[in-house]
Amino acid sequence: MLDREDRFYSPSGAIYPGGPSIWHVIDWDQRRLVSVKMDQEQDLPDLAFDCLLKHIDHLSPDVYLIHLSPEGDLLSTSNDPNDDETLCVFRPPLDTAQLPDGITTISWAELQEVARLGPNVDLVVCRNSTRPNDKFVFKYFFLFQHLGFNWHEMCLWCRLQHPNIVPFNKVVIDELKGRFIGFTSKYIPGGTLDENKTRVFKLKWLHQLTGVVDELNLSLGVAHQDVSPRNILIDESTDMIMLFDFNFSARIGRPGYSEPRNDVKGVVFTMYEVITRDKARREMRHEDQDVSAVEQMVWAKHPDVWLDHSVSEFRNVLHEWCERRRNRAQITMNTQAPNFLDWPPLPDPPLTEVTINRGTELEPLKDMQKRYDWRRTKLLQQGKTVLNWQRPPQNWLETNDKAGDF
Numbered sequence: 001m002l003d004r005e006d007r008f009y010s011p012s013g014a015i016y017p018g019g020p021s022i023w024h025v026i027d028w029d030q031r032r033l034v035s036v037k038m039d040q041e042q043d044l045p046d047l048a049f050d051c052l053l054k055h056i057d058h059l060s061p062d063v064y065l066i067h068l069s070p071e072g073d074l075l076s077t078s079n080d081p082n083d084d085e086t087l088c089v090f091r092p093p094l095d096t097a098q099l100p101d102g103i104t105t106i107s108w109a110e111l112q113e114v115a116r117l118g119p120n121v122d123l124v125v126c127r128n129s130t131r132p133n134d135k136f137v138f139k140y141f142f143l144f145q146h147l148g149f150n151w152h153e154m155c156l157w158c159r160l161q162h163p164n165i166v167p168f169n170k171v172v173i174d175e176l177k178g179r180f181i182g183f184t185s186k187y188i189p190g191g192t193l194d195e196n197k198t199r200v201f202k203l204k205w206l207h208q209l210t211g212v213v214d215e216l217n218l219s220l221g222v223a224h225q226d227v228s229p230r231n232i233l234i235d236e237s238t239d240m241i242m243l244f245d246f247n248f249s250a251r252i253g254r255p256g257y258s259e260p261r262n263d264v265k266g267v268v269f270t271m272y273e274v275i276t277r278d279k280a281r282r283e284m285r286h287e288d289q290d291v292s293a294v295e296q297m298v299w300a301k302h303p304d305v306w307l308d309h310s311v312s313e314f315r316n317v318l319h320e321w322c323e324r325r326r327n328r329a330q331i332t333m334n335t336q337a338p339n340f341l342d343w344p345p346l347p348d349p350p351l352t353e354v355t356i357n358r359g360t361e362l363e364p365l366k367d368m369q370k371r372y373d374w375r376r377t378k379l380l381q382q383g384k385t386v387l388n389w390q391r392p393p394q395n396w397l398e399t400n401d402k403a404g405d406f
Helices: 046-053 144-157 203-219 263-276 291-296 311-327 376-381 396-402
Strands: 008-015 021-027 032-038 065-068 074-078 087-089 105-107 111-118 121-126 136-140 168-173 180-186 232-235 240-243 351-356 365-370 373-375
Touching: 008 046, 021 046, 032 046, 046 065, 087 144, 087 376, 111 136, 136 144, 136 168, 144 180, 203 240, 203 263, 203 311, 263 291, 263 311, 373 376
Parallel strands: 032 065, 105 168
Antiparallel strands: 008 021, 021 032, 065 074, 087 373, 111 121, 121 136, 136 180, 168 180, 232 240, 351 365
């Protein structure tokens, strides 16, 4: 679930020597930007976050800037559109995605929010559906920083069909121009391996995990690059492991691919963490993680962990698989895989006329540039319609009471 204490992100701001400091703060819960002004100089936004948390759920929806005292008391608010730093991100045209046959779309207006799972991730149902109890995970973007990740994850996931991969559902388009804003996948209840540790972990699930990783790497030329307990579910209806979350995935040898994030290493660390509940070995840069040291260690099973086979049997299966993977011919470029996948790059936005100020002695210069986002205030001043992402705050007490009930 979305964490109330970790709901803010600041992509930009303005810090003046001696103060004031202004932080442009994104609230993942309300999907809005509020500028926080404080008179003292601040190198980090942490104090602004702490103070904003006391006020954010009580601010009017049209408040764009707040001025706080050093103690965090609210001194003033502004609903002047000139203080609105909200940016509207480029939304790619749907035809540029070159969707495979059978992949369908759904309008954002047809989705109804059930819960807020995290930043840019909601649990939803489809309005007017003949199957009203079917739930889906909606991943979206409303900031430029997440546009590329969301685009590539959608383009890859919609091309994956495997019994141990969470099924892709639909591409989500906006209700204004039918452009891409995200996608849905099937919701698998029960929690990830990281969230739900009460299960008896089965040896067959390890076989399934290595099998789906082999399919991705060796057949499709794709690296997941984030194999971990938090990205693995158990479908209790089929008793099968389900891999999801492809936002760090890449075609092997292509831009975005990182050998220190390889999936063999990810599987080893995953099983080590499942059995021992020791996460310290992976809490460092990927380049500094020593998988060989983990393989040579004694794995002491955590007393609260339940396995359907002995630790030695799990380790034997894992060791044999690792040896097979390391002794075979390595794929260094995705096109070496027999069924390699490819998908279109993120398309360029149309050129936008921008004004470049060149000082008081020179006339401003007009230029045509690629822009991936635009200030909402300027678009509205031009009479353009913008996509409204903002929503009311959730009831945090009610959310905490219902956590895990979906």
